[in-house]
Each structure stands twice: as C-alpha cells, then as structure tokens.
Amino acid sequence: xxxxxxxxxxxxxxxxxxxxxxxxxxxxxxxxxxxxxxxxxxxxxxxxxxxxxxxxxxxxxxxxxxxxxxxxxxxxxxxxxxxxxxxxxxxxxxxxxxxxxxxxxxxxxxxxxxxxxxxxxxxxxxxxxxxxxxxxxxxxxxxxxxxxxxxxxxxxxxxxxxxxxxxxxxxxxxxxxxxxxxxxxxxxxxxxxxxxxxxxxxxxxxxxxxxxxxxxxxxxxxxxxxxxxxxxxxxxxxxxxxxxxxxxxxxxxxxxxxxxxxxxxxxxxxxxxxxxxxxxxxxxxxxxxxxxxxxxxxxxxxxxxxxxxxxxxxxxxxxxxxxxxxxxxxxxxxxxxxxxxxxxxxxxxxxxxx
Amino acid sequence: xxxxxxxxxxxxxxxxxxxxxxxxxxxxxxxxxxxxxxxxxxxxxxxxxxxxxxxxxxxxxxxxxxxxxxxxxxxxxxxxxxxxxxxxxxxxxxxxxxxxxxxxxxxxxxxxxxxxxxxxxxxxxxxxxxxxxxxxxxxxxxxxxxxxxxxxxxxxxxxxxxxxxxxxxxxxxxxxxxxxxxxxxxxxxxxxxxxxxxxxxxxxxxxxxxxxxxx
Numbered sequence: 001x002x003x004x005x006x007x008x009x010x011x012x013x014x015x016x017x018x019x020x021x022x023x024x025x026x027x028x029x030x031x032x033x034x035x036x037x038x039x040x041x042x043x044x045x046x047x048x049x050x051x052x053x054x055x056x057x058x059x060x061x062x063x064x065x066x067x068x069x070x071x072x073x074x075x076x077x078x079x080x081x082x083x084x085x086x087x088x089x090x091x092x093x094x095x096x097x098x099x100x101x102x103x104x105x106x107x108x109x110x111x112x113x114x115x116x117x118x119x120x121x122x123x124x125x126x127x128x129x130x131x132x133x134x135x136x137x138x139x140x141x142x143x144x145x146x147x148x149x150x151x152x153x154x155x156x157x158x159x160x161x162x163x164x165x166x167x168x169x170x171x172x173x174x175x176x177x178x179x180x181x182x183x184x185x186x187x188x189x190x191x192x193x194x195x196x197x198x199x200x201x202x203x204x205x206x207x208x209x210x211x212x213x214x215x216x217x218x219x220x221x222x223x224x225x226x227x228x229x230x231x232x233x234x235x236x237x238x239x240x241x242x243x244x245x246x247x248x249x250x251x252x253x254x255x256x257x258x259x260x261x262x263x264x265x266x267x268x269x270x271x272x273x274x275x276x277x278x279x280x281x282x283x284x285x286x287x288x289x290x291x292x293x294x295x296x297x298x299x300x301x302x303x304x305x306x307x308x309x310x311x312x313x314x315x316x317x318x319x320x321x322x323x324x325x326x327x328x329x330x331x332x333x334x335x336x337x338x339x340x341x342x343x344x345x346x347x348x349x350x351x352x353x354x
Numbered sequence: 355x356x357x358x359x360x361x362x363x364x365x366x367x368x369x370x371x372x373x374x375x376x377x378x379x380x381x382x383x384x385x386x387x388x389x390x391x392x393x394x395x396x397x398x399x400x401x402x403x404x405x406x407x408x409x410x411x412x413x414x415x416x417x418x419x420x421x422x423x424x425x426x427x428x429x430x431x432x433x434x435x436x437x438x439x440x441x442x443x444x445x446x447x448x449x450x451x452x453x454x455x456x457x458x459x460x461x462x463x464x465x466x467x468x469x470x471x472x473x474x475x476x477x478x479x480x481x482x483x484x485x486x487x488x489x490x491x492x493x494x495x496x497x498x499x500x501x502x503x504x505x506x507x508x509x510x511x512x513x514x515x516x517x518x519x520x521x522x523x524x525x526x527x528x529x530x531x532x533x534x535x536x537x538x539x540x541x542x543x544x545x546x547x548x549x550x551x552x553x554x555x556x557x558x559x560x561x562x563x564x565x566x567x568x569x
Contacts, residue, residue: 035427
C-alpha cells in the first residue's frame with residue numbers, strides 16, 4: 001500500500017508550518033532590521049536545522065512515542081506482537097498512521113486557526129495538546145498506572161509553561177548583565193558595535209536554528225514511527241531527518257513574511273540584547289529538551305528571554321499587557337488542539353475503538 | 355579591539371573640506387561687512403567658497419562610495435550618509451549666501467560687522483565641537499554615550515546665535531531703510547544663522563545614533 005505514505009502529509013505540513021513560523025525566532029529580528037540578508041539567513045537556518053535533526057533530533061522520539069502510546073495513539077508492544085502473530089500488522093500499521101495523521105491534522109489546524117486570529121502559537125505545544133486530547137477519549141484511565149503516568153505527564157507538560165520561560169529569563173538576564181559588564185567597553189565605535197551585532201546575530205541565529213532541528217524535528221514525524229514496523233517509519237534517525245527536511249522546506253518557501261513582521265513589544269531592548277535573547281532562548285530550548293526529553297516551545301523561551309533582557313534595565317521596561325495576551329495563547333494552543341483531537345476521537349471511536 | 359577604518363578617514367576628510375569652505379566664507383563675510391568692498395573682490399572671494407564647496411562635494415561622494423560592502427550595518431550606513439550629507443549642507447549654505455550677496459551686489463552696513471563676526475565665530479566654535487563629536491562617534495562612541503557635553507555645548511551655542519539674530523532683526527527693522535532693503539538684509543542674516551541650525555540638527559542626529567546603540 002504505497003498510498004499509505006500520503007498519511008505523512010499531515011506531519012510534513014506541520015513541519016512546514018513550524019518552519020515558516022520558527023525561522024522568525026532564529027533570524028526574524030536580524031532580517032527585519034537588515035543586519036543579515038534574508039537569503040543568508042535561510043541558508044544558515046536550513047543547514048543548522050538539518051544538522052540539529054541529524055545529530056540529536058531522534059533523541060526526543062522515545063519519550064514522544066511513549067506519551068503517544070499511553071494516550072492510545074500508538075500501539076503497545078503487546079498489540080504489535082499480537083498483530084504480527086495474527087498476520088494483521090498491515091491493518092495495525094494503517095490505523096497507527098491514520099491516528100498520527102489525525103493528531104498532526106488537529107495540531108496543524110490549531111496552528112492555522114491561532115495564526116489566523118493573530119495569536120502567537122506553539123506548534124510543539126499543539127502536538128502535545130492533541131495527544132492529550134486524544135488520550136482523554138482513548139487512554140485506559142481505569143488502569144491506575146496509566147492514570148498516574150498520564151496525569152504526571154500532563155502536569156509536567158503544563159509546568160514547562162512556567163519553567164521554560166523562567167529558565168530563558170534567567171539565562172538571558174545573566175548573559176545581558178555579563179555583556180553590559182564586560183563587552184560594552186569594547187564597543188568603542190560604530191564599526192565595532194556593528195561587527196559585534198552582526199557576528200552576534202549570525203552566531204545566535206545559527207545556534208537557534210540548530211536547537212530548532214534538535215528540539216522540533218522529531219515532534220512533526222514521531223507518531224509515524226514504530227521500531228517494530230507497526231507504522232510508516234521504523235528508523236528513528238530517519239524519522240527526525242524527514243521532520244527536519246519538512247521544517248527546512250517551510251523555512252525556504254514561506255518564512256519571509258513572518259520574519260519581516262517579527263518585532264516584539266514585550267520589552268524595549270537594544271540590538272546587542274536582541275541577539276543575546278536569541279542565544280538565551282536557544283540555550284534554554286536545548287537544555288529543556290535534554291532535561292525533559294520532549295520538545296518545548298521556542299516561542300515561550302523567546303518571550304522569557306526578552307523579559308530577562310528587559311529586566312536588566314528595570315521592571316518598567318517590560319510590557320506586561322503584551323505578556324498577558326501571550327500567556328493566554330500558551331494555554332489556548334494546546335487546549336484548542338486537544339479539544340479538536342478529542343472531538344475527532346469521539347467521532348471515529350467506531351473505527352479505532354476496538 | 356577593532357581596526358580603524360577607511361570610512362572614518364574619509365568622513366573626517368569631508369569635514370575638513372567643509373571647514374575649509376567655512377574659512378573661505380569667513381574671508382568673504384569680512385569683506386561683505388565693509389561697504390567699500392568692490393564687487394570684483396567679492397567675486398574673487400566667492401571663488402574660494404565655491405572651490406571649498408566643490409571639494410566637500412567630491413569628498414562626500416568618495417565617502418559614500420566607501421560604504422559599499424563595508425563592515426557597517428545598513429542602518430549605520432544610512433546614519434553615516436545622513437550626517438555626511440548634512441555636513442555638506444553647511445558648505446552649500448555658505449556658497450548660497452555668498453552667491454546671493456554677490457548677485458545682490460550687497461554689503462552689510464558697517465554697524466552690523468561686529469555682530470556678523472560674532473555669528474561667524476560662534477558658528478565656527480560649534481563646527482569645531484561637531485568635528486570632535488563626529489570623530490568620537492567613530493572612535494570613542496562609548497565615551498560620547500557616557501558624556502554628551504560636546505553635543506550639549508553645540509545646542510547652547512545655537513541659542514547664543516538665536517539671540518544675536520533677534521538683536522540684528524530688531525536693529526534692521528527699526529532702521530529708516532526701505533522695507534525691501536530691510537527684508538533683503540535680514541533674509542541674508544537669517545541664512546547665515548541657518549548654518550548654526552544645521553550644525554545643531556547634526557548634533558541631534560548624533561544623539562539619536564548614540565541612544566539607538568546603547569548596549
């Protein structure tokens with residue numbers, strides 16, 4: 001059934017839309033302020049995202065698939081073995097791929113709706129929200145172990161809304177403080193200032209793109225993966241690379257508009273602080289991903305980092321009104337995706353329910 | 355930490371050419387405040403102002419060319435060009451005032467000589483401070499960010515010129531001359547005072563550049 005691979009389209013679309021949006025986190029400010037040319041930016045982003053995906057992208061797959069399994073999206077090992085024994089592996093493969101398609105379609109639709117409503121949106125958060133929504137319908141909550149695991153994961157997921165921006169704010173605050181203390185005295189002329197800004201934006205943007213590849217490449221294809229062959233993909237590294245390629249296509253085809261409209265009013269920060277914010281955000285994403293094992297929201301870490309940088313100059317520099325809107329979006333992204341997935345799960349229970 | 359650059363040298367060259375124009379303009383004004391000065395003398399002195407302005411134009415173009423493919427960010431290039439073209443306006447203004455005086459076959463009444471001299475001297479002092487500020491912008495920007503005394507002085511000198519301009523206006527319009535003659539005289543005084551306004555505008559631009567680059 002070669003057509004079954006068409007079901008990858010929802011994940012690839014998710015990756016594409018993530019690429020169109022998240023590229024702005026890496027180079028949006030630099031491109032919009034003409035520090036770096038758009039063409040240079042997208043080449044650096046594409047190379048670094050692929051590098052992140054190839055080297056570390058697959059590391060998130062185990063935890064992502066474990067959550068998906070606990071929430072009834074992917075088949076358990078026992079189910080796979082039973083299907084193999086009964087000669088029904090192809091049928092299971094189709095069902096798993098279809099569920100992955102639905103999850104990514106719900107998350108993708110959420111990203112589309114939220115973007116249409118001009119809310120900041122996190123693709124990674126939408127994917128996890130959709131999984132949880134599906135799980136509310138399908139997870140076996142009568143099993144105390146699954147109940148405990150899933151509730152723990154939901155709590156852990158929600159805790160990143162606070163921890164992720166907080167870590168980013170702390171890292172950003174420290175970096176900006178150190179720069180003001182040790183680098184500022186070297187900014188003796190417009191030329192030295194410009195060189196530091198240019199090099200800083202390129203380095204921070206490249207690092208940020210690398211963190212996107214490491215953090216997000218698996219999250220757009222992981223649910224098509226099963227090591228036992230009960231899904232479309234069975235090679236973890238290849239799964240992450242395909243996700244990385246989808247993100248890169250998004251970057252190369254449609255990221256310019258988003259990049260040019262980037263320009264947060266969360267806090268007034270200088271150009272030097274601008275690249276420190278990107279650096280701090282990328283570092284946070286990398287650390288959180290390593291520590292938590294799941295993709296985190298790059299947008300949330302950017303917001304945290306901007307606040308951290310703003311706080312170096314004083315609390316008055318932070319626009320808390322804008323923060324409130326962003327916080328609403330953080331909660332609503334996974335909630336909308338979860339609700340959509342829950343509704344589809346109920347509607348399709350006759351097919352997947354068994 | 356970073357090497358000195360060609361653009362800085364070229365903009366300082368351009369400012370030197372503008373300064374030369376101002377010096378030529380001083381000689382011209384000196385002559386124009388002596389009623390006995392012949393039109394031939396004024397024309398000869400105007401030639402010096404024209405030459406200075408031509409040199410300033412040429413060095414402006416060389417400076418703009420040097421910005422192609424340099425280390426500067428596009429926004430900085432725009433800032434540098436804005437400062438350089440504004441400096442060029444100083445030379446242009448000297449040339450246009452001198453040209454008008456020649457075309458009008460005009461000389462100022464002798465009693466205005468002292469105040470016009472004063473306007474020139476204060477303007478020259480402002481320009482010297484501007485030179486220092488531009489040099490600091492390119493070489494010691496952080497010092498200028500911390501201490502903007504030079505820019506503040508430029509602004510305070512502009513208000514000195516405003517007072518002299520007002521005083522001269524009062525003298526011109528309180529005289530018995532024809533209204534057309536009064537307007538012609540005061541129009542020329544206003545144009546001479548405009549040079550100080552241009553210098554003040556450049557100082558404001560520098561201040562904006564400094565604020566935008568505050569780390």
